[in-house]
Every structure is written in C-alpha cells, then in structure tokens.
Amino acid sequence: MNDDIKKGLLGIVVDETEVSKVMPEINSLTYRGYAAQDLCEYCRFEEVAYLILNKDLPNSIQLKKFEREERNNRELTKNLYEIIKHMPKKSHPMDVARTAVSVMGLEDKETTDSSHESNMRKALRIFAKTPTALAAFYRIRKGKKIIKPKKTLSFAENFFYMCFGKVPQKEIVKAFDVSLILYAEHSFNVSTFTARTITSSLSDIHGAITGAIASLKGPLHGGANEEVMHMMNKIKKPSNALKWIKNALKNKEVVMGFGHRVYKSGDSRVPTMREYFGKVAKIKKDKKYEKIYDIVEKVMIKEKNIHPNVDYPTGPTYHLMGFDTDFFTPIFVISRITGWSAHIMEQHAANKLIRPLASYKGNRHRKVMQLNQR
C-alpha cells in the first residue's frame, strides 16, 4: 500500500477542538479543561452536560434553569410512543435509539434551522427525550407498561425510574452518574467524527446524531461494553478466567474492553469507574465479576501490555445494576449526546466540508460494450 495512505486516519490531525483533550501532563481526559475524574468527584452529570454544551460549569441559577428545561422536555409525542410500541421486540435498542432520534427530527419544528441558538435548543430536546424513548422500549419489549418520566427526579434517577419503576439507593445512582460523566465526551472518536462529517455538509443535528448512534453501535467502539459482558458470561466463574484468557491470547483473539487508539498505557477513566464498579459489587453482594475482571486484566497487562478501556468496568457495573446487556451501549448514547452536540455546534461555527481523497486501485479505463455484445 502507498506509504502516503493513513488507513483509519491514524495519527492525522483533521481539525481543532475546544471540547476535550487527553492532557499528557496530568495523564487525564479533560472536558473544557477539567479532568473527568475531578468532575466525577465534585459534580452531577447535569453539571457536566451543561459544561460540555456551554463551555463552562454552571452556577446554581444556570444549573437550575438547565435542569428545568431538561425535565420539561423529557416527554415524547404520542406519535413517537406509538412508533416505539410497533417496533419489532427483537430490535437492538441502539437501532431503536437511532430511529427515535430520526423521528424526533421529523417532529421538531426547528429541524431545518441550524443556527447556534436553534441547535442548542434541539440538542437539549434530543438529550432529554432519548432516555424516555429507550426506557419505553425497555418496558414494552418485556410486556410491561411504559413509565412516563418524572420531573422531580434527576437525569440518572429518572432513567432508573422509567426502566425499573423505582430509584435505587443513592450509591448506585452515583455510580451510574459517574459512568455518564465518563462517557460524555472523547474528542474525535469514530461516532463524533461521523457526526462532524455529516454536519460538514450543513446537514441537521438530528441527522448527525442519528449517524453517530449507528457508528457507536459497532463493537470496536461503544458496543465494546456489551461485548465485555458477553465475554464475562462465557468465562462464567473466576476459576475459569485464567485458562480462558490464556487460550484467547493463544488464539490471537481481540479481547473486548482492552486497548485504545489514543491511550496506549491506560485509559484515565478506568480507575474511577473501577472504584465505582467495586462499590456496586459490594452493595449487590456479588464479587464474581470483580474477580474475573482482575484476573483477565492482570494477564492482558503482563502478557500483552494492553490496558483496559472504560468499557471494561462499565459492562459488569451496568449488569449488576440490573440492565439488560443490549442496553449498555444505549446508556453510552444518552450520555454522549452531549459531546456529539458540542462537536456538531463547533463544526457549524467553523465549517469546512470533510472530504478526504482515496488512492484508486480499481480497473484502468474500459470501454462500455452494449448489453447484446457482453
């Protein structure tokens, strides 16, 4: 292959961003300059969502207003509830999320207005409504009645409530909130780049987020948290873990939840999520997954020098919280809508059509023969 080709855009800097950066000097992912783990310690997810969208942390008045708007926009139209009710029960919830956001675009009165002010309002509506759409599907496919959103609950509490009909203890809600903070943004990853590429043709925010959801679904990106759980289920019990991972490495298998395009010596989000995984396991009195986690991690680092990424601890954490495995990546979606939206607005503010070149290796020029001569 031609040496000039950077397959996978490896190492290519394609634009500037103010949204987030992995800062080597503090070895951490930062959102608008704040370390993600510090945000987990001092903030709720709503504050971080505000930060990502508005470039600064809110004061209490700004936060109240933001939360009020989010809570007031959670409800879906009757039409969207009906569409979700009629979706095949076996649909992957990522496809449900993708379709739901697309329908929101059909219903939104500002779809064609891509001004910053309008995009901000639409981003908030997509952010508020997508959890409702997903929770509705969660209930419907189990043959249960839809639970409508409740304005008195926080973003995280409300998601639990709409899925399970109750809010768990505050430590579990905090662990969920932390996972949302850690998933909210990560610069030019595949789904964000997809959103920016769609935006670069001056298409609308609903279309860009619909495309980003499709991109996040893949197992090499957001889908990895689900794959981690499938792997843990295959391992079954801690006493099988060592043999399983050694065998996987011998067979040159890709071990899900490990490796990263940017972090080569450890994902800075992992220690925080690992701590909350431990807290949830303790509350649930189930240490099995933690034991499997530690054994597989130790072998991956010792034998391959490949460290876990954030999907490794989130997978079993969501499982212990009671979510179905195919809902793990949709939870990533409800958080990442903030990061995608910020990037979509950044792309609009300084747009250049994204249109790379390809090195052609197909047929040389050929003459067309008419059908009866071929």
Ligand SMILES: CC(C)(COP(=O)(O)OP(=O)(O)OC[C@H]1O[C@@H](n2cnc3c(N)ncnc32)[C@H](O)[C@@H]1OP(=O)(O)O)[C@@H](O)C(=O)NCCC(=O)NCCS
């Ligand atoms: C994330 C990922 C796609 C990054 O890929 P990348 O930057 O293109 O790195 P590569 O796939 O080229 O990996 C470099 C080497 O490490 C190995 N490697 C990377 N991740 C690995 C993993 N999870 N399991 C086993 N080997 C892995 C590759 O096989 C490759 O080895 P080689 O040089 O002998 O061929 C890759 O690590 C992966 O597939 N991970 C599993 C999926 C996952 O957890 N995704 C979530 C990301 S947040």
